[in-house]
Amino acid sequence: MSADTGPSRWPALLVLCAGSLMIILDGTIVAVALPAVQRDLGFTATGLAWVVNAYLVAFGGLLLLAGRLGDLLGRRQVFLAGVALFTAASLLCAVATGPAWLVGARFLQGVGGALTMAVSLGMIVRLYPEPAERARAIAVFSFTGAAGASVGTVAGGLLTDLAGWRSIFLINLPIGSVIAIAAVRRIAADRGAGLRAGLDALGAALATAGLMAAVLAIVGTGEHGWTSARTIGAAAVAATLLGAFALRQRVTAVPLLPPRVLGTPDLLAANVVQFLAVAAFFGFQFLLALELQLVLGLDAAATGWAFLPTPVVIAVVSLGVTGRLIARYGARRMLLAGLALAIVGFLLLARLPADGGYLADVLPAMLVFGVAGGLTLPAVTTLAMAGASDADAGLASGLANTTQQVGGAFGLAALATLAAGRAGDLRTRGWAETAALAAGYRTAFAVAAGLVTAALLVAVLTLRRSASTPQAEPAAASRSAASS
Template identity: 40%
Template sequence: MSETAKAAAAKAAPAPDAGRWKALVFIALAQLMVVLDATIVNIALPSAQQDLGISDGNRQWVVTAYALAFGGLLLFGGRIADLWGRKRAFVVGLIGFAAASALGGAATNEAMMFGARALQGAFGALLAPAALSLLAVMFTDAKERAKAFGIYGAIAGGGGAVGLILGGFLTEYLDWRWTFFVNIPFAAVAAAGAYLVIREPEGSRNRSALDIPGVVLSTLGLVGLVYGFTRAESEGWGDSLTIGMFVASAVLLLAFVVVESKVKAPLLPLRVVTERNRGGVYLSLGLAIIAMFGLFLFLTYYLQIVKGYSPVKTGFAFLPMIAGMIVGSTQIGTRLMMRVPPRALMAPGFLVAGVGMLLLTQLEIDSSYAALLLPAQVLLGLGMGTAFMPAMSLATLGVEPRDAGVASAMVNTSQQVGGAIGTALLNTIAASATTSYITDHIGGAASKSQAQLIQLQGMVHGYTNAIWFAVGILVLSAAIAFTFVTAGRPGASPSDTNETTDEDVMVPVIAH
């Protein structure tokens, strides 16, 4: 590292300050709120649908309105954080998210509910990249960064399962409206704490003009992509509008790439995604999320429909996965991050998760929770937690401070698009296998009870077929992480490795 680069790093990096760790508490709280909101509402959906008179055909919009706004506006939200200031974007995002949650909890009809969910998604798209980019610019010391991203990675990975538990409790013992109202105290505490303790490093704001064509093309392209996968789940892959959405999305996103390569101040500088390590992280993380989201869906249905678990019991059944993620992220990942290259954590992490997923291909109607589901979830949690932590850190490492928000948005975008793909793709595979199984076996049913048994067997058969695909996706994630992520371990000198070291890429000011 040159003397000039070292001086630039020293100038940009904030002095050791306990305030950063206080700030981490409020950033983590906000991230937990956003992540758990992706699943907490799913538990409450049947009750909300009945109360508000939402038709079966329209109920998907409670989930889809949020997903479209969140996924479509993430890049815009990330760049706004870079231009406007991350602390300001973070606090405004929290306040807006709380207001939208209050509107959803007070909804009296389906239009009010759909609008509230879209607003939640829009403010979430401002909040999520601001949170991650604050961590990226505040924690530049390698050891501190490892600890901070260990905590963040555990929350990002386990928040969805926490949402299932909390959603079950609130729906069963209070009312579905509390799955919205619960966000208000979360947001109030996080916003007040952030306003008081977060100190954004000087000189990290982007002063360039906003790329309006890039905003329009990326938003419409991502909305089309997410909606295409969401519609494919309910209407099928051959539906004309579904195909039209995919075609329109491809054209818009291609136009976006062309525009970004030519404009002076792009919304998404291509250097952010073409850097080998970050590109590998975005791709492997997105694929892993495809596998995870599909699994959440299948296990929830399996436990409630096949096993007859209540919403609360279903939520608690996911605790081993949460525990595994916390241990994998804060203990294994954090402790080893300073000693080994990131791919030595990411690739094995995805493979361990793949082994856990492989166990679940053995699911049957009478499978034992303790003998099969518990060890599978522990392995999944440990693997994902271990892989997520270095992935989250590396995705924003070495990015110029002025691009930290949009680089963080790309992490969230890969997760959001991965979730939409995972839910649609794996659900389609499962439904097809279930239909085929029932068609082949229902003729041999001699009674109504036997027919019901065959239907349950068909359902489980569909899940295991889809889970095999999830296993393959995790193996592919591991292969991509091992092949593309070549950064050396933090602190390694160039003489120790031919790869780019974290010490080099951590310099906030990089020459073009």
């Protein structure tokens, strides 16, 4: 299969970005609408979490398999199936009459989201084999994901207030339909290797079940704790299934995760870096939103607007300069610069006082995170996909997305638990509520800085200098094009 060329590639990229934006927006919009959902459908406090968790379990568990299906069945076909399922599941969510119905529909949304997102980066690799153009395309795609979460916070509040919580799902119907039609018209059909090339059904079942169990263990820590029998049991099941999957890949003739993919230069290192960095960034978005309201006294709408500087700066950096900087200086250098800036941002938040103000104490960190995100996200994605051949691009895309989702779930659970535990300990010592909460958040942000520092060290020690330079990348791109 030859890579597409010409101006038609940019409309195709916009379609892929629109699909990604729909999936990402849905997650944050739903989070804002949860109180209204609880009042209307009668969810218990613990059951309400499954409106989010059911989606995360399906989404995080199926990304790897969905990426491989894209390589075998054709990525456009899998993308279209994902958009169609996500859109249909959104309608089921909108007409839900009870908790069980909504949770089941959210699980189906997660399946559709996994199919859509898992193959998107693989299609970008095929559309843009030349390193400089690929870097710019990935920068655009990364901006879509980074900005979508912040925009969703604002949009969710507005939609819920103006038209009720069901509108946050109904809006996906026209959007999903337009994306599906545009994908048929603007994205060229591709033929995968076919199921005869081998799917490894047992390996797929082990990987999917293992990842679902891992996500289930992580998202359940907020309710049950890290040392509960439920959490430990789910983690043990996940470790057993994933261990069996690893053994299966060593003995089967056609593995789901072939050794050649894991042997791709910098792929494992880039995914480890992404896991650590995303764990910190997801925690930042959640915890800072709580601190702005519970400590600094902002309302929900003001909190949404308070995050706006970060996606604005991400847009300026990623869309304006990151692609050109990666093409000129290499993805590794841009990644290191972005991670170093992220550490600065977290250290700024780690000193945020209980009586702090937004302009003096929060805005500087938001601006730093904008520059850091604009550099880090496109660079780490470029490194994770740089050596993937066309035949394995879907799998590499699914692996990168899996790392991101599991890392985000882990970081959110770990940092939220850490902040709550520190605040609770200080309250028992007689601290005032606001002061205890602020201290808990400061501790979590300091740990987040440690996670990014670890990511920076991994990048410095394991990412090859030659692999991400402008001179080395054309060779990788040539190999990708030659294999198609």
